[in-house]
Amino acid sequence: MLEGELKKLQKSLSRKVKFFKNWYKQKAKISKLHEHIKNCRRDFLHKLSKKLSKEHNAVVIEDLNMKGMSQALNFGKSVGDNGWGMFLRMLEYKLMFLGKQFLKIDKWFPSSKTCSKCGNVKEELKLSERSYKCECCGIEIDRDYNAALNIKNIGKEMLKY
Numbered sequence: 786m787l788e789g790e791l792k793k794l795q796k797s798l799s800r801k802v803k804f805f806k807n808w809y810k811q812k813a814k815i816s817k818l819h820e821h822i823k824n825c826r827r828d829f830l831h832k833l834s835k836k837l838s839k840e841h842n843a844v845v846i847e848d849l850n851m852k853g854m855s856q857a858l859n860f861g862k863s864v865g866d867n868g869w870g871m872f873l874r875m876l877e878y879k880l881m882f883l884g885k886q887f888l889k890i891d892k893w894f895p896s897s898k899t900c901s902k903c904g905n906v907k908e909e910l911k912l913s914e915r916s917y918k919c920e921c922c923g924i925e926i927d928r929d930y931n932a933a934l935n936i937k938n939i940g941k942e943m944l945k946y
C-alpha cells in the first residue's frame with residue numbers, strides 16, 4: 786500500500802542527517818509520493834461521484850461536522866486533508882450539472898436515534914451499539930443502515946415541496 790510506503794520513506798528520512806544531500810533526496814521522494822497519493826484519491830472520488838450522479842436523481846446527505854468529528858475520533862491527517870469535503874463538492878456540482886438534486890440534512894436531525902420503521906426516537910444510543918433495536922416496534926437493524934433510511938425518508942419529504 787502507498788500509505789505503508791510513505792511510512793517507510795518517512796522513517797528513513799528521520800535517520801538521515803538534516804539538510805544534507807541524502808536528506809533532500811529523501812524529502813523529494815516523499816513529496817512526490819504525497820502528490821501521487823493525492824492524485825489517486827482525487828481520481829477515485831471523481832469516479833465515485835460521477836457514478837452516483839449518473840445513477841441517482843437525488844442524493845441526500847447528512848451535514849456532519851467533519852472537523853469536530855475528526856478531532857473527536859483522532860483521525861488526524863487522513864480526515865485533515867478533508868477528502869469528505871472534496872467528495873461532497875464533486876458530487877454536488879456533478880448532480881447540479883445534470884439538473885439533479887443534492888440535499889443536505891441538518892446535522893442536528895437525530896438520524897441515528899430515530900426508528901426508521903415507526904418513527905420512535907430513543908433517548909440514548911451509545912456509539913458502541915452497532916445495531917438499532919426499537920423498543921416500540923421491535924425491529925433490529927444495523928445502526929448505520931437505520932440512519933441512512935431516515936436520511937432517505939427526510940430527503941423524500943423535502944423533494945415533495
Ligand SMILES: [Zn+2]
Pocket residue numbers: 900901902903904905919920921922923924
Ligand atoms: Zn420502531
